[in-house]
Amino acid sequence: MNAAVRPGPRSVDAVDLSVSIGGLRLRNPVMPASGTFGEGLGKALDFSRLGAFVTKTVTRELRAGNPLPRVVERPSSLINAIGIPSRGVPYFIAQTMPHYAAFDTPLVVSISAPTAEGFASLAAELSIPGIAAIEANISCPNIEEDGKAFAMRAESTERVTRLLRAATELPVWVKLTPNTGDVPEVARAAEAAGADAVVVANTILSMAIDLKTFKPCLGNIMGGLSGPAIKPIVLRQVFQCAKAVTIPIIGCGGIATAEDAVEYMLAGASAVQVGTATFLQPAAMTTIIDDLAAFCLHREIPRVTDLIRGVVIEEADEPDLSWLDPLP
Amino acid sequence: MPIELEPLQACPPPAAVAGPPACAPWKASVVAELAEVVRNEPVNAEYRHLVVSCSEAAAQAQPGQFFQLLCPQPAGEQPFLRRPMSLYGADPAERQVAFLYKVTGAGTRGLDTLRTGDRLDIMGPLGVGFRLDPRWRRIIAVGRGAGLATLAPLARAAKANGTEVTAIFSARRPELLVSVALFERHGAEVIAVTDSESTSGPANVERILRREIAERGCDAFFTCGSSRLMRVQQRLAREFGLPGQVAMEQQMACGIGLCYCCVRDFNRDGEIVSRRVCWDGPVFDLMEALP
Numbered sequence: 001m002n003a004a005v006r007p008g009p010r011s012v013d014a015v016d017l018s019v020s021i022g023g024l025r026l027r028n029p030v031m032p033a034s035g036t037f038g039e040g041l042g043k044a045l046d047f048s049r050l051g052a053f054v055t056k057t058v059t060r061e062l063r064a065g066n067p068l069p070r071v072v073e074r075p076s077s078l079i080n081a082i083g084i085p086s087r088g089v090p091y092f093i094a095q096t097m098p099h100y101a102a103f104d105t106p107l108v109v110s111i112s113a114p115t116a117e118g119f120a121s122l123a124a125e126l127s128i129p130g131i132a133a134i135e136a137n138i139s140c141p142n143i144e145e146d147g148k149a150f151a152m153r154a155e156s157t158e159r160v161t162r163l164l165r166a167a168t169e170l171p172v173w174v175k176l177t178p179n180t181g182d183v184p185e186v187a188r189a190a191e192a193a194g195a196d197a198v199v200v201a202n203t204i205l206s207m208a209i210d211l212k213t214f215k216p217c218l219g220n221i222m223g224g225l226s227g228p229a230i231k232p233i234v235l236r237q238v239f240q241c242a243k244a245v246t247i248p249i250i251g252c253g254g255i256a257t258a259e260d261a262v263e264y265m266l267a268g269a270s271a272v273q274v275g276t277a278t279f280l281q282p283a284a285m286t287t288i289i290d291d292l293a294a295f296c297l298h299r300e301i302p303r304v305t306d307l308i309r310g311v312v313i314e315e316a317d318e319p320d321l322s323w324l325d326p327l328p
Numbered sequence: 329m330p331i332e333l334e335p336l337q338a339c340p341p342p343a344a345v346a347g348p349p350a351c352a353p354w355k356a357s358v359v360a361e362l363a364e365v366v367r368n369e370p371v372n373a374e375y376r377h378l379v380v381s382c383s384e385a386a387a388q389a390q391p392g393q394f395f396q397l398l399c400p401q402p403a404g405e406q407p408f409l410r411r412p413m414s415l416y417g418a419d420p421a422e423r424q425v426a427f428l429y430k431v432t433g434a435g436t437r438g439l440d441t442l443r444t445g446d447r448l449d450i451m452g453p454l455g456v457g458f459r460l461d462p463r464w465r466r467i468i469a470v471g472r473g474a475g476l477a478t479l480a481p482l483a484r485a486a487k488a489n490g491t492e493v494t495a496i497f498s499a500r501r502p503e504l505l506v507s508v509a510l511f512e513r514h515g516a517e518v519i520a521v522t523d524s525e526s527t528s529g530p531a532n533v534e535r536i537l538r539r540e541i542a543e544r545g546c547d548a549f550f551t552c553g554s555s556r557l558m559r560v561q562q563r564l565a566r567e568f569g570l571p572g573q574v575a576m577e578q579q580m581a582c583g584i585g586l587c588y589c590c591v592r593d594f595n596r597d598g599e600i601v602s603r604r605v606c607w608d609g610p611v612f613d614l615m616e617a618l619p
Contacts, residue, residue: 035586035587036582036586036587037586038584038585038586039585040584040585040586040607041584041586043356043357043358043584044356044357044358044359044360044451044584045356046354046356047354048354056586056588064602065588065591065602068578068579068589068591069579069589070587070588070589070591071409071579071581071587071589073407073408073409074408075406075408076406076408077408078408078409078581080581080587080589082587082588082589085588085591085602227408278582278586279409279410279581279582279583279586279587280398280408280409280410281360282358282360282451282582282584283356283359283360
């Protein structure tokens with residue numbers, strides 16, 4: 001970022017909000033997080049203003065989803081274990097895609113499968129006109145037994161990404177999990193295997209217990225934590241991944257305001273996904289887009305891309321984490 | 329006093345999904361707005377009556393629809409999600425909507441802190457409400473507990489539709505019944521049944537329903553608030569070939585069909601299907617509902 005030598009924008013309309021994610025041009029860097037978006041939101045939010053559409057995860061098999069209760073709230077956060085109810089590919093193509101056909105906004109389809117080969121064949125099947133990119137949800141903590149997922153390990157991430165890469169000409173976004181010890185290593189594996197972008201991250205595996213019944217609050221026992229409470233954690237992971245990879249990073253975790261989005265972009269994100277915030281304010285994404293332009297205008301930043309990786313680290317390249325080790 | 333409800337169209341078209349951006353500029357049909365509290369006061373030992381002034385669009389809410397309320401934080405608690413609250417009354421002329429709630433959790437404890445002049449973030453109107461066929465001459469509404477609040481807007485809507493109403497209202501004790509005066513003011517006959525008087529059992533309610541059908545006729549059933557009473561109506565609806573509608577509850581997060589946390593199973597022609605209460609309902613075909 002070098003705002004000082006460039007003339008600042010004169011109005012919010014003069015701020016260039018467009019970003020490029022692995023060859024895909026977006027009018028702005030704000031899009032929904034998978035699972036928190038659907039045609040119903042069109043009643044409350046102007047779809048034509050979004051940077052991209054990201055669908056709820058599509059699977060090949062029909063999935064009923066998890067037993068109820070599927071959500072529980074905690075301070076500044078939500079835990080969900082919806083379980084990816086899915087009506088399969090034909091339903092998605094016939095019933096879901098038409099809702100977005102009239103918009104010139106890229107439609108990103110989120111996919112999941114129980115095997116790497118399953119991911120690849122599903123990506124191939126959905127590489128059809130009308131789909132702009134594939135987001136591989138290799139991180140949903142609710143699918144795999146005991147919360148395990150492909151994105152917990154670099155090896156399984158590399159394998160599924162390589163098969164995806166070979167299966168489709170479309171941009172491949174790989175959605176990583178925060179539930180692993182070395183997210184940058186997993187991001188590197190995705191990049192090495194040909195991912196066009198990584199989405200960092202998904203919900204954080206968590207749990208809540210009802211003190212009246214002593215039972216878990218969720219029918220699935222464990223679920224994924226989202227909302228403002230997780231923002232500092234995922235922001236740190238974006239920062240770490242930005243040092244590990246050169247492909248674009250899409251930040252996702254607790255973003256509710258334009259200030260949150262700016263923080264994510266400074267940490268290294270090229271775009272952001274907004275999820276849980278939409279449940280509280282259905283027009284959150286358009287508010288964020290407007291406020292992002294206002295922020296750039298106020299700070300005399302002509303292009304929103306000037307924010308990417310703009311965090312100023314003066315003292316050292318690496319934060320000192322030695323005080324964490326050994327653990328008490 | 330409950331606020332009045334404007335007449336509703338007999339059969340409003342199904343809720344439309346946002347169309348393409350081609351012709352008219354896009355306009356929100358669901359908005360989250362800061363509404364001003366007009367009053368918030370108890371109606372009996374359990375229920376409180378909340379009236380807010382709102383936008384024209386919100387005040388167009390139809391019977392059976394609901395709002396998602398962003399409740400204030402009560403001391404020591406932090407409700408995070410919005411709380412779904414069924415419409416108790418709407419007045420487009422005064423631009424007001426009303427809710428009837430019982431303080432049971434963090435959200436309603438937050439609502440309880442609201443004073444006249446405070447602001448409350450309301451989002452709506454949401455969901456598919458009750459439908460009234462203009463040909464119906466007489467309907468029977470059966471409700472219990474909070475279901476009485478959900479059924480309340482039917483009273484005036486039915487009157488405007490030229491439809492007579494018999495309401496069978498169930499509660500633990502007579503003094504906990506709500507909506508009775510409202511229904512009677514609109515010419516409805518209200519039959520109260522209570523646990524304390526041992527009149528609220530399914531067998532007695534069935535006896536009353538059979539008597540009403542035999543003596544005065546019935547074109548449709550409406551119900552909310554009790555699975556046991558719903559099953560009685562389902563049985564009688566099948567026996568007498570009557571249509572029916574039920575307003576259902578479920579824990580919600582988004583309220584607009586995105587998150588799939590509020591699903592329930594329904595029986596559609598023998599097939600069990602999962603539907604979203606917030607988006608496909610909350611009012612469903614009585615015969616498809618499962619307890």
